[in-house]
Amino acid sequence: MAPYYLNSWYCAGWSKDLMDKPSGITICGKTLAIYRDPAGSVVALDGRCPHRFAPLAKGVVVGDRLQCPYHGLLFDRTGACVHNPHGDGMIPPNARVESYPVQERAGALWVWPGDPEKADVDLLPSTDWLVSDAYATATGYLLVNADYQLVTDNLLDLTHAPYLHPGTVGGRPEDSIGQVMEHSFETTDGNVIHSNYRVRNMPRPTPQLLPLWGERPGDFYAEMRWQPASSMELDIFMTEPGEDKKAGVHVPTLHYLTPTGDGATHYFFAIGRNVMIDDDEQTRLMAHFARIAFEEEDEPMIRACQDLMGTSDLMSLRPAILRTDVAGVQARRVLGKLMKAETVVA
Numbered sequence: 001m002a003p004y005y006l007n008s009w010y011c012a013g014w015s016k017d018l019m020d021k022p023s024g025i026t027i028c029g030k031t032l033a034i035y036r037d038p039a040g041s042v043v044a045l046d047g048r049c050p051h052r053f054a055p056l057a058k059g060v061v062v063g064d065r066l067q068c069p070y071h072g073l074l075f076d077r078t079g080a081c082v083h084n085p086h087g088d089g090m091i092p093p094n095a096r097v098e099s100y101p102v103q104e105r106a107g108a109l110w111v112w113p114g115d116p117e118k119a120d121v122d123l124l125p126s127t128d129w130l131v132s133d134a135y136a137t138a139t140g141y142l143l144v145n146a147d148y149q150l151v152t153d154n155l156l157d158l159t160h161a162p163y164l165h166p167g168t169v170g171g172r173p174e175d176s177i178g179q180v181m182e183h184s185f186e187t188t189d190g191n192v193i194h195s196n197y198r199v200r201n202m203p204r205p206t207p208q209l210l211p212l213w214g215e216r217p218g219d220f221y222a223e224m225r226w227q228p229a230s231s232m233e234l235d236i237f238m239t240e241p242g243e244d245k246k247a248g249v250h251v252p253t254l255h256y257l258t259p260t261g262d263g264a265t266h267y268f269f270a271i272g273r274n275v276m277i278d279d280d281e282q283t284r285l286m287a288h289f290a291r292i293a294f295e296e297e298d299e300p301m302i303r304a305c306q307d308l309m310g311t312s313d314l315m316s317l318r319p320a321i322l323r324t325d326v327a328g329v330q331a332r333r334v335l336g337k338l339m340k341a342e343t344v345v346a
Contacts, residue, residue, distance in 0.1 A: 004028040004259055005339045006114030008229040009124055011256035011268045013109045014139050022066060024057025028113050029261025033057040037064035042104050043077040044111045046097035106130045125231045129252055129272055136277040138287035139270040144299050146306035148230050148257040148265040149332060154302055155232050155255050156195050156327040158222050164301060168293040169208045185326050191334050195327035197222040201241045208289055212249045212275050213238045221245050226331050228338055230257035250274045269294060
């Protein structure tokens with residue numbers, strides 16, 4: 001079985017961060033160089049020059065081509081070397097690099113590291129709120145020193161929030177005493193997993209929602225959606241008791257997990273809100289809360305778990321499975337099935 005599911009879209013960065021200079025990233029063990037041509041189109045190539053294997057991501061964009069920083073070979077968007085500035089200019093037949101399908105959607109860059117013929121744009125996450133004028137948004141990035149499936153497990157089980165995030169996004173454990181958290185789970189379209197939580201008439205919102213909702217009760221919703229291989233969206237709602245969830249505060253968050261290939265995970269995250277959208281200070285605080293939750297609370301815990309597990313897969317250790325683990329377990333099963341069926345070997 002391949003260690004990664006290659007026939008999938010993986011986030012390679014935020015659009016705003018790719019300007020004039022190339023960017024480098026390793027996805028599923030593949031080193032890539034990504035650049036934007038003068039027309040604004042994005043190109044993704046294998047990141048190693050075939051001459052001396054110099055990092056193309058440290059090169060220069062020349063017109064719509066990428067120039068190697070070592071000897072100046074030029075590569076076009078198909079990966080072919082089209083110019084050798086030395087001697088008679090002869091270009092060896094193997095002077096080319098692999099090119100990868102790449103898409104830019106709703107402020108994010110996506111690369112398909114598998115079979116190019118199977119790249120399907122309909123499988124890209126739909127997250128139009130990230131570029132909508134109706135939402136204030138912020139994005140971020142974190143390198144997690146743990147396997148991406150452990151990060152998926154963490155995100156699909158929100159019951160850890162009061163214990164790991166009491167002062168940021170979860171609220172204190174004692175605040176939940178006497179409250180009933182309803183949990184539902186379903187799989188749609190074959191491989192898309194939904195893990196939904198609801199607390200009716202919550203007396204006090206979580207710290208994250210407090211400045212947006214105030215000190216009053218409301219119905220709380222947290223709805224996570226996972227799609228292969230590792231893209232998730234969490235929609236948080238706070239409404240007046242009994243009202244439709246879409247009538248109140250909406251705080252959507254994105255969690256795009258991209259495995260590096262060496263046991264670490266590129267974690268691209270975004271957060272938005274549909275109220276107080278012109279309040280720059282609130283946007284700064286929103287991003288600050290999110291970064292603290294991910295960088296200072298989630299990441300150290302996930303990394304500590306990884307350290308104690310070593311190189312063992314979670315399921316091989318026969319973990320105690322709680323009812324609230326159903327979404328994470330199902331995601332692992334779906335991903336395992338897809339990897340087993342995949343003919344591409346990483």
